[in-house]
Amino acid sequence: MSGNPLIGRVEVFGETPTSVVYCLPGETTVLKAPELWLDGKRYDRRPLEGSLAKEDTIYTILGEHPRIVKSLGLEDIAPGVTALRLERATIGCVRKYILEHRDNPPPMNKRLRMALEFTEAVAYLHRKGVTWHDISTRNALFFDDLHIKICDFGASFVDGYDFEPEQGYESRYEVPSRGRKLSEIPFRVQELFALGSAIFEITEWKVPYDGIPEPQIVQLVYSDKLSFISEDNPARDIIDRCWHEKYDTAETILKELGEMQPRQLL
Structure with missing residues (x-):
């Protein structure tokens, strides 16, 4: 049986029915997305649909504040798949x-x-x-x-x-x-x-x-x-x-x- 192809290549911090939060090892930001993509291949897809555009709007409304995680905005990670890039917690x-x-x-x-x-x-x-x-x-x-x-x-x-x-x-x-x-x-x-x-x-x-x-x-x-x-x-x-x-x-x-x-x- 083959091992998990993601071990050592990606860190997953959380999963909900609508999104997965992950990053490549050593990165100082994370991606919140409905799907996990790595090297052009999808490894996970969440069962329910959420609205990252709505969340991006809310982060824009909030702006920068010392008690709010920083958002770097939306970005495309695969054809038709958008992720929200966020500051990564140190702990x-x-x-x-x-x-x-x-x-x-x-x-x-x-x-x-x-x-x-x-x-x-x-x-x-x-x-x-x-x-x-x-x-x-x-x-x-x-x-x-x-x-x-x-x-x-x-x-x-x-x-x-x-x-x-x-x-x-x-x-x-x-x-x-x-x-x-x-x-x-x-x-x-x-x-x-x-x-x-x-x-x-x-x-x-x-x-x-x-x-x-x-x-x-x-x-x-x-x-x-x-x-x-x-x-x-x-x-x-x-x-x-x-x-x-x-x-x-x-x-x-x-x-x-x-x-x-x-x-x-x-």
């Missing part, structure tokens, strides 16, 4: 890093800084009229010294554009219905609840509903059963207020994180 996915280092978390002051950077990114999106609609540490990357930048705006939509909201938040980050239909819950309420879940994950150094199977998570969310926040977590009250829909803007959350025990955030 990798925040969720993956947390899971791989769960027994050795950084000191709380560094985790608070990470939460502040993540919140800074979300607040910036909202200032630019962008609703992320897929807030998650899966869509955030670590760079040198565990500084955060966010990416993946395939599910996002923008004020003034006719982008349709696509399926977004993972079950761990979904806001409980609390007697409402999902269509009745404002997008900003969903965003800020999910932001609280990201702050929880980074500061607690574990995913919400840690260790619970997916079907049970869905039932817990439906029943409004939230994860336990450690009593000694400095961001405990902020997370709780996010989860109980006490905020109107990410800017307020950013301000409170920045003001909370400022020496810990250095």
Whole structure:
């Protein structure tokens, strides 16, 4: 049996139903594309269709920001196949890093800084009229010294554009219905609840509903059963207020994180 022809020739960083993210070894950028091509040959094709043109538009709207992964724009990688070229993380996915280092978390002051950077990114999106609609540490990357930048705006939509909201938040980050239909819950309420879940994950150094199977998570969310926040977590009250829909803007959350025990955030 022949071996994998891609081993040593390409690095794959992530796969979704609509795209694969990969690069050649040593490159400082990655390609996000519906297909993986190497030396003129296709090795992978994603089963569902996405919109890289939409995502490219959103990166253009956002421009350069220290908390947003840099985009170099669209390029053709094969006849009829377009990819989005993006900055490559020096460390990798925040969720993956947390899971791989769960027994050795950084000191709380560094985790608070990470939460502040993540919140800074979300607040910036909202200032630019962008609703992320897929807030998650899966869509955030670590760079040198565990500084955060966010990416993946395939599910996002923008004020003034006719982008349709696509399926977004993972079950761990979904806001409980609390007697409402999902269509009745404002997008900003969903965003800020999910932001609280990201702050929880980074500061607690574990995913919400840690260790619970997916079907049970869905039932817990439906029943409004939230994860336990450690009593000694400095961001405990902020997370709780996010989860109980006490905020109107990410800017307020950013301000409170920045003001909370400022020496810990250095």
